[in-house]
Amino acid sequence: MENPNPHRRQFVRAALVTAASYSRILGANDRIRIGAIGTGGRCQYLLSQLKMLEDNEIVACCDVYEPRRLEAKTKYGTADASVHVDYREILDRKDIDGVVVGTPDHWHVPVTIASVRAGKDVYCEKPVTHTLEEAAPLLAAVRETNRVLQTGTQQRSWEHFAQARDVIAEGRLGQVTLIRTYWFQNHIPAIGRVPSFDTTKLDWKRFLGSAADRPFDPDQFGNWRWYWDFGGGAMTDLFIHWVDVAHWIMGDDSPSRATANGLKAVLLQRQTPDTMSAALAYGKVIVEFDCALLGYIEGGGLMIRGTKAGMRLWRGGFEIYDEIPRYSENPNPSNAAMQVKSKQDGTLPHMKNFLDCVRSRKQPNAHVEIGIAAARAGHVANLAMRGSGVWNAGGRG
Template sequence: MQSSRRTFLLATGMTALASRSAFGANQRLRVGVIGAGGRMKSLLNAAEASGFDFEIVAVSDVYVPNREQVKTRPSAVNATLHNDYREVTDNKNIDAVIIATPDHWHVRVATAALAVGKDVYLEKPVNHTMEEGETLRKAVRSSKRILQCGMQQRSWSQFRDAVALVQSGALGRVPQVRTYWWQNYAVSWVPKPVDLAQLDWKQWLGGAPDQPYDAEKFFRWRWYWSFGGGAMTDLFAHWIDVVHWAMKTDAPSMATMLGDKHVFTNWDCPDTIQAAFRYPGFDVVYEGMMSSSIDDGGLEFRGTEATLKLTRGGMTVWREGLKGAQNPILKEESFRDGTIDHMTNFFQCLESRKEPNAPVEAGVAAANAGHIGNLAYKNGGVWQSKRG
C-alpha cells in the first residue's frame, strides 16, 4: 500500500518542516514596482495573496499601458507613474522594490536600489552575464540589505520536502539528475499589438546595441543575447537551482550543449536543446524545446535506492525493486503556487532582517550554470572550467 507523506518522512528518520511564522509588525510596507509587464502581474498577485499589508508607492515601466495597469490595483491607487526607474529607486518614501524587467536591466536596477538603502525582490535570472553576478553579490553583501532572488521553488512546499528527502539519503546515492522543460511558443507568448507612441524603445534597450523596434524582440526578448539567455537562463535556471540546493553544490566543472534553431530561426538562442553538466560525483542533464508543451517541466533525482520525480504540481518517490501497487511509495501534490510563500518569505525577512530563502549567492549560481551552458553552445558544444 502506498504510504502517506508523513509515514514516509518518519520512516526515513526525518521530521516535518517547521511551520512558517506569522508577521510580527503592523507597519505598512511601502513598495516600488520596476518593470510592470506580465511577470510583475503574477508577482503582485502573489504579494496580495500573502495577506501582508503593503502599499505600492510608485511604478516604473517604459510602456505606458503597463504602468497604468498596476494603478488599477487597490494597493496602488495613490501610486505615482514613471518612465525612468531611477525616479522609483531614489524615492525616499519607498522601503523595497520589486524588479521584473528584462534580464539586461536586472543588475543595473538592483544595484541602484541597494545603493540607496532599498531592499529588493529580483526576478531570475538575477545576472545577465557571469561578470554581473559578482557585481550583484558584492552590492548585496556590502549594503547589508535584503535581496530575495526570484527562485520561488525555494519556498514551495514539495520542493522543500524533496530537498530534505535527497539530503536525508533516502534515495541512496544520486549519480544523475534529469531536468526538462517543454513549452510551445506558437500557442503561448504570442506578441500583441503595441502602441509605439506609448513605448520608450530607447529606454527599453538600455545598454543593448541601438536597433529599430521589433515586436518579436520586445515580447520574446528572452531569446536574444542582448536581452536574455534563452532556455538556459529562463527555464533551466529554476531547475538547476533546486539541484544546487539539494546536492549542496553550486558550480559545474564541465558542460556540453547541443542546441538548434529548428522552428524559431530568427532567434539568437536555440529553440531545441540537449545539455549535460558534470558536478562532483554526479551529472545533470537538460532537454527541452519551444514548440511542444506536452509534459511541461520537471526534475528527476535518480538514486540507487529510489527515484524522486518533482514538478510544480507535486512529487512522487519510486522505490527500486518494488512493482505494481507498492510503487510509488510517496506522492505529494502541490497545494498552491510557491510564489505566494516566496513573497511572504521576502516580506518576513524585511521585518526580521534574516537571510531570505533564495539569497544572492543561490541566484547567481543558478544563472551562471545557465550562462555556462550557453558558453558551451557558443564554443562548439563544450565548456571546461579553468579550475579543472
C-alpha cells in the first residue's frame, strides 16, 4: 500500500540524526551533566537526591522566578552553573546530557518534547502529561529520538513496592479484585494565607505559557497544582502514584470505565476539589481513590484485597493479613502474617536508575509508556468528576 505520508520516513531519520548530533558521547569516567528546569520545591528535592549520587553534576538552573533559580544553583549547582529564565538556553548547550523537569504540569510535555529533540535525556515529574491529547506527540517524540525518559512515579524503583508486587504475583493474596487507594493531607492552614512573591523578579507571562492571559495571582503561582490550567488537583498529583502501583500489580493499565465525584468543602479559593472519590474498572479489578485535604489521619497508601489475604502497602512498608474465619467489625487487623519496612526513600534509587540508563541506554523503570498510563488514569477520573460523573473508554458518558 502506498505510504500516505512519503516524507514521514525522512522526517523521522532527520529527527534521529538531529537528536544524536546534539548528544555528548559519555566516557566511562565522564560525569553526567544535568540542567534543572523549573526549580521549585519538588525539583530542588530531586536535585538534592542527585547530589547524593556520584558521577553527575548540576550545571544549569532555570526558573521563571529568580530567587528559585539562584537558590537551586547555590544549594545544588556547580560553582560555575549557569542560571536561566528561558529553558531553551539549556537545551542549546551541547555539553549538557540530561534535564530534570520540575515545572508546573502544563509545561511538562512542551519542555520534554523540546528536550528530547535537542538530544537530552529527561527526568520529568509526574504527571508526564497535562491532558489526554498530549500523550501521542510525547510518545512519538521519545520513540523517534531514542532518548531516555524517566517519569516521577518513584515507587517503581522502591524496593519494598517491588517486593510487594512479587509477593502478590506469587499468589499470596489469592485473586485480587479490589485495590483501595487513599491519600489524606491537611491544607486547612492554607485558608486565607496569601503567598508572597517579588513580582519584579518573576516572569509571569512565561509561567502562564499556553494558559490564557490573566493578572498575576499569588495563589495560582504558589499553589498551581490546584488550578486546572496548570495542574489537575489531587487526581494527578496524588492518585497517580498509587494507580501506577496498581497498574504494576495488575499488569493492566487501561481502565474501561471511571466514576468520580468531588466537591470544594473548605478550600473555596481553589478550583480543584478538596474532597473526592473515584473508582476505575480494569478487567476484574476495581481501583478506588479516596481523598480529602482536610486532615492527616490515615495518610496515604493502598489496601489490596484478595481472596486469601489483604495487604496494606504504603511508603513506609507493607503488611499482609490473612483472611479471618468469621465476620469482624474491628477496623485494625492484628497479627500481621508478614511485615516489611522501607529501607529508604525510593526517590534516591529512582534517580540512580535514571542516571544508570543515561549511560547504558536501557529503558528506565518508569519509562514513557508507564508515565502516560498513570497520567491517563488521573485524567479520566478528572473527566468523570468534572463531567457527568462517568467516563467510558468507548466515549459514552
